Amino acid sequence: MRPIRLHSRLAKRSRRGFRGFPAATVAWYGPDDTRAARVVVTIVPSRGAEPTDQASFSAETGDLREDPFVGDKVIAFVEKHDVASVFATEEILGCAHEEGVDFPVGTPCPACPFWADRDRWAATKERLGTARGELLTRAIAEAKAEAEAREGAEADAREDAEEEPGEKP
Numbered sequence: 001m002r003p004i005r006l007h008s009r010l011a012k013r014s015r016r017g018f019r020g021f022p023a024a025t026v027a028w029y030g031p032d033d034t035r036a037a038r039v040v041v042t043i044v045p046s047r048g049a050e051p052t053d054q055a056s057f058s059a060e061t062g063d064l065r066e067d068p069f070v071g072d073k074v075i076a077f078v079e080k081h082d083v084a085s086v087f088a089t090e091e092i093l094g095c096a097h098e099e100g101v102d103f104p105v106g107t108p109c110p111a112c113p114f115w116a117d118r119d120r121w122a123a124t125k126e127r128l129g130t131a132r133g134e135l136l137t138r139a140i141a142e143a144k145a146e147a148e149a150r151e152g153a154e155a156d157a158r159e160d161a162e163e164e165p166g167e168k169p
Contacts, residue, residue, distance in 0.1 A: 006090060007071025013078070013086040021046045024078045026088035028065055029096040032114040036064040038096035041074050043081045053081060058096065065090065 006014070010026065022045045028036035038058040042051045055077045057070050064070045078086060095112040103109050108116035 005066055006088065007068060007075065009075050010071055010078075010086065010088055013075075014088040016085075018085045020084040022081055022083050023085040023087065024081070024083040026074060026086065028089070028092045029094055030063075030092045031096065031112045033092050035062075036092050039064050039070060039074060041077050043078075043083065053077075 005011075014026070022043055025042045025044070027040045027042070029038040029040070030036045037060070038056060041055045043053040044050075045052050055073075057064065057073055059067070059070070095109040095115045097103060097109045097111055099105050099109075102111075
């Protein structure tokens with residue numbers, strides 16, 4: 001199976017990681033785990049805040065993750081809201097239909113039997129675990145670099161204080 005290719009600008013913004021708020025989440029949904037038939041983009045304005053804006057795009061055929069037109073729409077929506085951070089996965093998170101709208105709450109979607117008995121978050125949990133490890137490693141490296149820079153500045157300040165002022169010729 002060939003790898004999925006997200007819209008280049010969407011993939012690039014997602015790879016940058018967290019850069020502050022507002023943030024956007026890009027979630028893919030489909031009839032199974034191979035084709036995204038719907039994408040939902042949600043804007044979160046600040047830490048702990050409820051999402052303020054949401055856009056949804058869907059198609060009957062094709063995989064929206066690789067559709068350049070839909071990718072342009074997603075990027076336009078993100079840029080319209082001056083988003084600093086974008087979180088997009090390549091994985092499909094579940095059925096494209098809304099529980100309580102397209103089928104009764106608490107029952108599996110009749111149009112998407114693939115998702116009936118599956119943990120739709122399994123791939124995302126694995127990816128998040130890897131991401132947490134990477135973020136922790138990066139945070140430790142940044143903290144060490146800051147501590148070393150602080151120690152260097154303190155050593156320079158001590159040296160400057162220990163030097164006796166001399167007369168200039």
